[in-house]
Each structure stands twice: as C-alpha cells, then as structure tokens.
Amino acid sequence: MVTFEEWVVPVFTKASAAELGMVCSCVSVAGLGTTTSHGLAAVAPGSIVAVVGCGPLGLSAIQGARIAGASTIIAIDPIRARRDVALKVGATHALDPNVDGDKLVQKVRDLSNGPNSRLWAGGRDSGGLLGGAGADFVVEGVGADHAKPKLEAGPDPTGILPLRQAYEMCAPGGHIVTTSLPRGNITLPAVMFTIGGRTHHAGQAGGASPMRDIPRFVEMMDKGQYNAKALATIVIPLERMLEGYEEVLYRTTVTAIMTA
Numbered sequence: 534m535v536t537f538e539e540w541v542v543p544v545f546t547k548a549s550a551a552e553l554g555m556v557c558s559c560v561s562v563a564g565l566g567t568t569t570s571h572g573l574a575a576v577a578p579g580s581i582v583a584v585v586g587c588g589p590l591g592l593s594a595i596q597g598a599r600i601a602g603a604s605t606i607i608a609i610d611p612i613r614a615r616r617d618v619a620l621k622v623g624a625t626h627a628l629d630p631n632v633d634g635d636k637l638v639q640k641v642r643d644l645s646n647g648p649n650s651r652l653w654a655g656g657r658d659s660g661g662l663l664g665g666a667g668a669d670f671v672v673e674g675v676g677a678d679h680a681k682p683k684l685e686a687g688p689d690p691t692g693i694l695p696l697r698q699a700y701e702m703c704a705p706g707g708h709i710v711t712t713s714l715p716r717g718n719i720t721l722p723a724v725m726f727t728i729g730g731r732t733h734h735a736g737q738a739g740g741a742s743p744m745r746d747i748p749r750f751v752e753m754m755d756k757g758q759y760n761a762k763a764l765a766t767i768v769i770p771l772e773r774m775l776e777g778y779e780e781v782l783y784r785t786t787v788t789a790i791m792t793a
Contacts, residue, residue, distance in 0.1 A: 551761075558788075570741045583671045585698065587612070590712060630698075638701045696715050700733070705731065767790070
C-alpha cells in the first residue's frame with residue numbers, strides 16, 4: 534500500500550503484528566489519547582475516572598487512566614465479558630447500565646463522593662441543584678448499534694441515553710470527553726449545561742497527535758503498562774476477514790485483528 538508520508542508513523546518494537554495492530558489502531562489511539570495525552574485534558578494523579586462503554590476504545594481509556602494514576606476507575610458496559618476485561622486491565626469498579634438503569638448516574642456519584650469533594654482540603658459537597666459529587670473525568674465511547682448485539686444489548690441502541698448519562702455523572706469542574714457516533718439529538722438539564730462547570734471535549738482521536746503519541750503508546754506496551762493482548766480477543770488471517778467484522782458488529786468479541 535502506498536500512502537502519504539505524513540500518514541506514516543515510524544515505530545521500533547519487537548512486538549507481534551497483532552499487538553502492534555492493536556496499539557496503533559484508531560480506537561486504541563483514541564482511548565489512550567483521552568486519558569494520557571495533553572491534547573484535550575489530562576487525567577491528574579488521584580482523579581476519579583468513569584468510562585462509559587468498554588469496547589477497545591473504552592478499555593484503552595481505562596488503561597490510560599490507570600497509567601496516569603487515577604485512584605478510582607469506574608467501567609460501565611452492558612456486556613459482562615467486557616466488564617470482566619475492564620477489571621482485568623485497571624478498572625476498580627464495573628457497572629451494568631441495564632441493572633442500574635435510571636440510578637446509574639447516582640451510583641457513579643456515590644462511588645465518587647468522598648475524595649472528589651476534596652473534604653481534606655476544606656471542600657464539601659454543596660448538594661442542592663448541582664451537587665458536588667461525580668467523576669473528575671468521564672470518557673464516553675458507546676455510540677449507536679448498527680446491528681442488534683448477540684450478547685447483552687444496552688438500554689438505548691441510538692447511544693443518546695449513555696451520552697446524556699455520561700455528561701450528568703461528571704462532577705462540577707470536571708471534564709467529559711465524547712468519542713462516539715450516536716444517532717439523534719441530545720437534551721441536557723439546562724442549568725447543569727449553563728453553570729454546571731463541566732468542560733466538554735469533542736474527542737476526535739482522543740486528542741492524540743499520532744506522530745507524537747503512537748511511539749509513546751508503543752513504548753507503554755513494550756514496558757508492560759498497556760495490555761494489548763487482553764483487547765485483541767480474536768486474531769484471524771485476511772481470508773477470514775468477514776468473520777472478524779461480524780464478530781465485532783454483533784459484539785461477540787472485543788476486537789478482531791486481521792493479519793496477513
């Protein structure tokens with residue numbers, strides 16, 4: 534394949550093609566970019582991070598949050614297998630949006646009420662209309678379903694509900710990075726939007742700069758900080774390409790890597 538020079542990033546590694554394909558894919562770059570690059574907003578050590586959607590992008594964001602030193606990492610996904618992987622790669626809590634339903638946002642606030650309110654620094658939960666609890670940093674990576682999942686389906690196939698919940702579970706003064714492709718229009722509580730203090734980042738590539746960040750992400754993998762193998766759940770040859778696409782479409786796997 535012939536491509537433009539500016540689209541090529543040189544890396545030096547002894548990793549396998551499957552591992553390299555995982556760490557250099559657009560979803561992994563976007564996920565790691567949201568939590569470890571300074572293109573949007575960096576996760577500070579001790580932060581509370583919530584990741585809504587635990588596909589390869591969300592799972593990479595979880596690993597980035599762990600690498601950045603987050604104290605609490607809350608993974609949210611309807612598929613049990615993905616929640617299990619999330620706990621394996623760094624999440625401290627895993628929530629099922631189908632189980633928690635309308636109480637999901639409050640569940641995240643309950644898990645992040647103490648340290649986030651900065652009690653030992655003289656802070657307090659203001660309560661009232663806006664409250665003070667919530668995740669310091671929220672990564673949303675759900676999006677719309679393009680086919681009905683064969684495993685556990687989420688509560689909203691358009692992706693709008695988890696997008697709104699992601700905004701609402703962010704703490705006042707916190708950051709939310711949205712990365713997905715939902716279908717439809719979103720409605721937010723007006724006061725929360727106008728004076729809630731949340732900073733929204735549209736996360737194209739998670740704010741990563743490929744030439745700067747991809748070599749850094751490969752180094753994270755080589756040092757054992759980023760677990761690419763846990764996310765590359767199916768590795769198949771090119772002649773079985775359609776099988777790999779179907780596995781991803783129906784969400785019966787996390788990621789399918791195709792090798793020549």
